[in-house]
Amino acid sequence: MTMDRRSFILGSTTLTMLGMPFLGARAERIKKRNLVVIMLRGGMDGLSAVPIRDKILNSARPDIIVRDVRQLNSDFSLHPRLKTFHQLWEEERATVVHATNIPYTNRSHFEGQDLMQSGGHTPYAERTGWLGRGIKAAELNSLAVSLPMPLLLRGAPLPDNYFPTYWSLPNSTMMNQIAATFDEGSLLATTMHQILARPRSMLEFPDGDGEEAVILAKTAAREMKKDYGPRVAVFDVEGFDTHAAQGGNDGEHGEKLGNADELLRVLRDEMGDKFDDTLVLTLTEFGRTLHQNGGYGTEHGYGTAILMAGGLLRKAQIHTDWPGLMTKGLFEGRDLNATIDARAVYCSAMAACFDVDFGYLRKQVFWGEELIDLTETLFRV
Amino acid sequence: MVKKRYFRKIAFGIGPHQKLPADPIQWAKSQLDDIPALSWKGDVPTGKALLDHYAHWVYTDRKVLRKRYKKDRKAYRVAKEELRHKTGERYFENLELCIRHDSAINSGAPVFERFWWFWCNHFAITDKDFMPEFTTGPYHREILRQNMCGSFEDLALLATTSWAMIHNLDNSESVGPNSKSGKYDRRKGRSVSLNENHARELLELHTVSPAAGYTQDDVISLAKIMTGWEHRYTKQRQECNPVKFNQDSHEPGTHHLFGKAYKQKGLSAKNKLIDVIGDLAAHPETVKFIAKKLCRHFVCDEPTSEIVQPVIDAWAESGGHLPSIHKAVSTVAYEFADQFEKLQPPEIWLLQMVNMTGASWPPTPSQMQYDFKSKPRRIVRSPHRILRELGHNPYRPTQPNGWPDTAIEWLSPELLIRRLALSKRLADKMQRHNRWKPQHMVESNFDSPDEVIEHLGVRDGNFDKLNHSVAIQLLFPSKWMLIS
Numbered sequence: 001m002t003m004d005r006r007s008f009i010l011g012s013t014t015l016t017m018l019g020m021p022f023l024g025a026r027a028e029r030i031k032k033r034n035l036v037v038i039m040l041r042g043g044m045d046g047l048s049a050v051p052i053r054d055k056i057l058n059s060a061r062p063d064i065i066v067r068d069v070r071q072l073n074s075d076f077s078l079h080p081r082l083k084t085f086h087q088l089w090e091e092e093r094a095t096v097v098h099a100t101n102i103p104y105t106n107r108s109h110f111e112g113q114d115l116m117q118s119g120g121h122t123p124y125a126e127r128t129g130w131l132g133r134g135i136k137a138a139e140l141n142s143l144a145v146s147l148p149m150p151l152l153l154r155g156a157p158l159p160d161n162y163f164p165t166y167w168s169l170p171n172s173t174m175m176n177q178i179a180a181t182f183d184e185g186s187l188l189a190t191t192m193h194q195i196l197a198r199p200r201s202m203l204e205f206p207d208g209d210g211e212e213a214v215i216l217a218k219t220a221a222r223e224m225k226k227d228y229g230p231r232v233a234v235f236d237v238e239g240f241d242t243h244a245a246q247g248g249n250d251g252e253h254g255e256k257l258g259n260a261d262e263l264l265r266v267l268r269d270e271m272g273d274k275f276d277d278t279l280v281l282t283l284t285e286f287g288r289t290l291h292q293n294g295g296y297g298t299e300h301g302y303g304t305a306i307l308m309a310g311g312l313l314r315k316a317q318i319h320t321d322w323p324g325l326m327t328k329g330l331f332e333g334r335d336l337n338a339t340i341d342a343r344a345v346y347c348s349a350m351a352a353c354f355d356v357d358f359g360y361l362r363k364q365v366f367w368g369e370e371l372i373d374l375t376e377t378l379f380r381v
Numbered sequence: 382m383v384k385k386r387y388f389r390k391i392a393f394g395i396g397p398h399q400k401l402p403a404d405p406i407q408w409a410k411s412q413l414d415d416i417p418a419l420s421w422k423g424d425v426p427t428g429k430a431l432l433d434h435y436a437h438w439v440y441t442d443r444k445v446l447r448k449r450y451k452k453d454r455k456a457y458r459v460a461k462e463e464l465r466h467k468t469g470e471r472y473f474e475n476l477e478l479c480i481r482h483d484s485a486i487n488s489g490a491p492v493f494e495r496f497w498w499f500w501c502n503h504f505a506i507t508d509k510d511f512m513p514e515f516t517t518g519p520y521h522r523e524i525l526r527q528n529m530c531g532s533f534e535d536l537a538l539l540a541t542t543s544w545a546m547i548h549n550l551d552n553s554e555s556v557g558p559n560s561k562s563g564k565y566d567r568r569k570g571r572s573v574s575l576n577e578n579h580a581r582e583l584l585e586l587h588t589v590s591p592a593a594g595y596t597q598d599d600v601i602s603l604a605k606i607m608t609g610w611e612h613r614y615t616k617q618r619q620e621c622n623p624v625k626f627n628q629d630s631h632e633p634g635t636h637h638l639f640g641k642a643y644k645q646k647g648l649s650a651k652n653k654l655i656d657v658i659g660d661l662a663a664h665p666e667t668v669k670f671i672a673k674k675l676c677r678h679f680v681c682d683e684p685t686s687e688i689v690q691p692v693i694d695a696w697a698e699s700g701g702h703l704p705s706i707h708k709a710v711s712t713v714a715y716e717f718a719d720q721f722e723k724l725q726p727p728e729i730w731l732l733q734m735v736n737m738t739g740a741s742w743p744p745t746p747s748q749m750q751y752d753f754k755s756k757p758r759r760i761v762r763s764p765h766r767i768l769r770e771l772g773h774n775p776y777r778p779t780q781p782n783g784w785p786d787t788a789i790e791w792l793s794p795e796l797l798i799r800r801l802a803l804s805k806r807l808a809d810k811m812q813r814h815n816r817w818k819p820q821h822m823v824e825s826n827f828d829s830p831d832e833v834i835e836h837l838g839v840r841d842g843n844f845d846k847l848n849h850s851v852a853i854q855l856l857f858p859s860k861w862m863l864i865s
Contacts, residue, residue: 063451106576108551110507110509111578114780122581123578124582124780124781124782147770147772147795147796147799148772148779149793151779161793161794161795161796162794162795163795165770165795165798165799165802167770167799167802167803167805167806168802168805169798169801169802169805170801170804170805170854170855170858174851174854174855175801177836177855178801178855178858178859181836181859181860181861182860183860187788187789187792188724188788188792188797188860188863188864191792191793191794191797192797194794195794195797195798195801198794203798243443243447244446244447244448244450244451244457245447245450245451245452245453245454245457247454251454252454294448295447295448295451296451296452297447297451332572
């Protein structure tokens with residue numbers, strides 16, 4: 001897997017496992033449900049992950065047609081690299097929202113990746129992320145397993161972060177001597193206290209077989225499984241920006257989908273029955289053009305698909321208001337259009353996982369903007 | 382008594398061969414009138430040469446390799462890796478970090494270097510495309526550093542119209558709807574629009590700040606004024622052409638900002654942006670905003686008006702003369718040094734550690750030799766790696782407001798763990814190359830040396846028995862080093 005180790009993020013609503021005094025006010029009262037967000041960076045091609053049966057698609061992309069697809073319903077099928085996702089679909093634990101995106105149409109990765117995390121309309125205008133604001137609104141605490149705090153989780157109260165390094169720490173006697181120099185009650189002392197309270201396993205680079213990303217995903221799953229463990233995890237899979245050699249089944253895009261699917265597999269396998277109380281969903285900055293380009297790739301587009309998996313889903317379904325691939329249905333005559341605001345899906349997902357009213361979250365997280373409540377349509381609540 | 386923490390507030394501390402300056406304010410001020418030469422004895426490539434490398438990299442990848450290997454992604458990867466070597470895609474960012482860090486320690490004007498770092502972060506270039514790899518370093522050196530002894534107005538104009546900023550904030554994509562090219566594009570059925578990005582950041586981050594109360598109409602108006610400042614896009618060089626004002630994409634007419642009309646004078650509309658920046662640079666909110674930001678960087682997270690006012694006054698009296706402003710900051714930083722504390726961000730702390738111990742950093746020019754044929758050696762890649770690990774690479778802020786300046790942003794368990802762990806790494810290295818003079822360091826840099834001495838376990842002032850490895854690990858992540 002080629003997930004970026006640096007941006008592997010794990011959120012938490014309770015830090016009891018760390019011996020921390022910051023248990024979220026509501027965390028004890030509500031049933032523990034886990035939310036995992038996988039950020040697919042670079043612009044995931046919804047038409048490649050979940051292709052529609054349509055001659056227009058085949059003629060627009062003669063050299064990158066995805067073959068050996070698995071049929072999901074009479075209209076849509078699934079990329080063959082999404083194996084785990086397909087198994088979960090068969091068990092009624094996978095859902096696709098198609099022809100959706102955040103309300104952003106300028107096709108810049110940087111602006112798009114800012115907005116997919118902030119949930120706003122103006123690039124770089126917000127200093128907090130929708131997930132962070134959601135955690136705050138739900139009165140839960142957070143833990144990011146990332147070195148810099150990702151924008152997505154900013155805004156959560158007292159964020160903690162975890163992100164293993166190969167560098168080793170001074171011995172515990174020295175650590176305590178260093179801690180003793182910090183003024184009591186200062187932010188520095190609080191932060192040092194968080195470090196000292198950590199189990200040893202979180203202070204060393206975790207052992208394990210397989211690639212680094214898999215080891216980290218296993219660590220995340222193990223922590224989330226715990227009753228008082230983290231409730232929110234965020235992962236990154238990079239490399240969806242396939243301007244060239246996108247390929248069909250075995251191309252670059254398929255490989256990245258395979259990476260995301262591998263992550264899903266690790267989470268499902270490691271979490272065991274806790275996967276029933278878990279929702280995994282994807283996030284990307286935009287989809288890609290309908291037509292292939294001269295390099296057998298695709299350009300930055302607009303509408304795409306959200307993939308969701310886990311026991312919190314109501315059933316296996318494709319939720320879409322399909323705009324069609326005829327030129328007049330396309331966005332600016334070139335991209336799959338987005339007919340569903342992706343933020344409605346994210347707001348509904350938080351409502352379901354955090355056990356908070358949709359309308360309240362819509363106000364607290366998305367400035368009261370018009371978003372359709374999909375909680376009951378999509379989730380088991 | 383000299384306030385010793387000042388040397389870390391305003392510079393990189395006192396090194397093993399430096400004497401404690403008797404008049405710290407004078408010491409600082411004397412470093413601010415001239416631009417010190419970069420101390421790096423190795424190669425210092427020009428921005429133009431690096432833009433050529435950038436052009437070669439993007440053109441060959443986008444226009445040659447992607448087409449040639451469209452059916453063979455393995456061969457594509459191999460070819461792309463070779464191209465990385467040939468263009469120095471993994472090399473130049475490391476070289477730039479060496480140039481930056483070497484000058485911090487060896488240019489003879491560490492206070493100037495700190496102000497340079499401040500402006501690099503104020504006119505920040507985010508981690509976009511291949512800018513950190515090729516162009517952000519030379520932009521810092523050639524545009525910002527070279528203009529730090531003139532006026533803020535000139536610095537702002539040169540930063541705003543630099544290739545780096547124009548490309549970073551997409552101004553080349555902004556076309557006046559009623560301009561010649563805008564009309565042509567519309568006739569051809571192409572969509573034409575303004576891109577407000579650069580205009581918004583020029584107001585919000587680089588000059589007046591939201592406190593000036595501008596409206597969305599002001600932003601649009603400024604975006605119109607800025608149309609035409611672009612780099613041409615050509616097939617051979619892609620986006621890597623120099624910035625030139627292009628009258629054909631400029632939105633014609635008179636545009637208003639804060640109620641004032643900006644008109645074309647003569648045949649070119651170039652003057653409109655120059656006039657606007659003149660006014661923005663002199664705007665009282667710009668002065669307040671940046672004076673406070675300077676004090677936040679050099680004095681404390683929440684500078685009081687008592688701290689900021691002398692800087693505002695110096696700005697106003699000198700008409701935005703940067704050395705005068707820098708001197709005023711240096712003065713208040715000393716005057717308030719014992720009253721307010723500042724957590725130093727990771728990169729500054731790293732260089733303080735290097736300076737105060739005499740550690741071998743950055744890699745030497747001979748270690749940085751590169752053949753442009755293979756993956757750069759580990760030592761060559763170490764600057765980038767260490768800053769990434771510390772979470773603070775000056776060429777890779779993720780947002781256009783640059784790296785944050787307050788403790789709350791830099792204090793998370795993992796970021797603190799990195800400081801603890803890097804101290805241990807330094808300790809391991811220093812055992813082998815020992816240039817450290819602990820007694821000199823403690824006595825020159827800390828206002829309460831006795832506390833530090835006790836923390837290090839030195840008895841009866843006898844430093845001879847000090848275990849250097851243990852002492853380095855205990856000292857550098859301690860309160861006395863993190864905060865100044």
